[in-house]
Amino acid sequence: MRRQNAIAAPLAGFTPQHFGFAIEGGIATVTLNRPEKKNPLTFESYAELRDTFRALRFEESVTAIVITGAGGNFSSGGDVFEIIEPLTTMGAADLHAFTTMTGDLVKEMRACPQPVVAAVEGVCAGAGAIIAMASDLRVAGTGAKVAFLFNKVGLAGCDMGACAILPRIIGQGRASELLYTGRFMSAEEGERWGFFNRLVPAGEALSTARETARALTQGPAYANGLTKRMLHMEWAMGVDAAIDAEAMAQALCMKTQDFRRAFEAFAGKTKPVFEGD
Numbered sequence: 001m002r003r004q005n006a007i008a009a010p011l012a013g014f015t016p017q018h019f020g021f022a023i024e025g026g027i028a029t030v031t032l033n034r035p036e037k038k039n040p041l042t043f044e045s046y047a048e049l050r051d052t053f054r055a056l057r058f059e060e061s062v063t064a065i066v067i068t069g070a071g072g073n074f075s076s077g078g079d080v081f082e083i084i085e086p087l088t089t090m091g092a093a094d095l096h097a098f099t100t101m102t103g104d105l106v107k108e109m110r111a112c113p114q115p116v117v118a119a120v121e122g123v124c125a126g127a128g129a130i131i132a133m134a135s136d137l138r139v140a141g142t143g144a145k146v147a148f149l150f151n152k153v154g155l156a157g158c159d160m161g162a163c164a165i166l167p168r169i170i171g172q173g174r175a176s177e178l179l180y181t182g183r184f185m186s187a188e189e190g191e192r193w194g195f196f197n198r199l200v201p202a203g204e205a206l207s208t209a210r211e212t213a214r215a216l217t218q219g220p221a222y223a224n225g226l227t228k229r230m231l232h233m234e235w236a237m238g239v240d241a242a243i244d245a246e247a248m249a250q251a252l253c254m255k256t257q258d259f260r261r262a263f264e265a266f267a268g269k270t271k272p273v274f275e276g277d
Contacts, residue, residue: 007051009058016052018045020070026217027210028062028114035071038123040079043086046102046127053108063221063276064213065112067135068119068206069128077126077149084153099159102127106160109134110232113225115216119209120144121202125184130160133169133195136228137212140196141205145184152182168235170195220258221276 007014011028014021020031030052032039041049056062069075078084087095109116109131118135124146132138132146148166150159157163157179167175170193178185191199200208216224226249234242253259258274265272 007048007055009055010061011052011055011059012061014052014055016048018042018048021052023059023062025214026061026063027213028056028059028065029210030065030067031070032068032075032128033070035069035073037079038073038076039069039071039128040076040082041127042079042082043098046105050101050105050108053105053112056112056114057108060276062114063224064216065114065116066119066206066209066213067116067131068209069121069124072203073122074118074120074124074132074144075126075128076123077128102130103160106130106134106165113221113228115213115224115228117209117213117216119205120146120187120196121205125149127160130162133162133165134160137209138190138196139198139200139205139209139212140187140190141200141202142187143202144187144190144205146187146190146195147182147184148178149182151180157182164235218274220253220256220262220274222256223253223258226253 011021011023020029020033022029030049032041032045034040056065087098090098115137116135118132118138120132120138121141121144124132124144126147126149129146129148148157148159148162150157150162162179163175166179169175170178174193177183185193185195187196187199190196198208198212230242230246230249233245237245257277258272261274262272
């Protein structure tokens with residue numbers, strides 16, 4: 001659980017042990033792939049996901065990330081017998097090491113500059129719901145259902161940043177309901193509440209997420225990375241501090257070649273082709 005920096009960019013040809021991974025057209029696709037058990041997570045897959053997202057910070061060939069699950073489900077969360085059962089026998093130090101590691105996965109997802117798009121089908125529960133929550137954008141197939149199940153196993157809903165992030169997406173009252181009850185939120189509720197950006201027919205979440213990611217890869221990568229960073233940083237800022245921080249961020253973007261390309265394309269009545277510099 002305490003293994004660090006085991007994976008480094010460049011990631012071309014990288015083959016993880018515990019999930020699928022591919023890079024194509026500037027998009028990295030992470031596929032949770034234990035479909036026979038609805039893609040649960042293990043100690044090893046948590047650590048490898050954390051390290052992969054850390055390495056993606058430095059992967060210049062990737063400008064968008066898609067995360068999905070194999071076999072019609074996103075993820076059922078932590079494996080009952082490979083995670084939950086061992087946790088019941090661990091000492092305090094090992095338990096804290098585990099909860100720190102799982103939280104670090106969310107931190108790495110938020111710290112990598114590339115927008116992360118979650119393609120959610122079927123069951124998306126527990127830590128699976130957290131991974132979807134920690135993504136920047138979420139697409140759901142009809143019939144998908146999301147649950148923050150922690151209280152169902154005797155734990156608090158404050159897991160991996162849920163009490164900080166979920167209310168910012170769907171509001172305090174709705175987040176409180178999901179975290180206190182552990183009930184499933186339907187895909188329709190999720191779209192209505194703002195958890196899902198789009199709701200598509202069952203089986204089309206991944207293709208729609210990839211379309212979204214392709215559109216992001218055609219945008220200004222440096223500027224998109226700053227947008228993601230400012231969205232995250234400004235949670236802890238007052239309005240005046242946020243305005244000052246955005247002034248600095250936007251001034252930096254105005255020094256990029258992509259900003260110049262956009263002006264020249266507008267002047268020439270053409271579509272800009274961004275190159276990320």
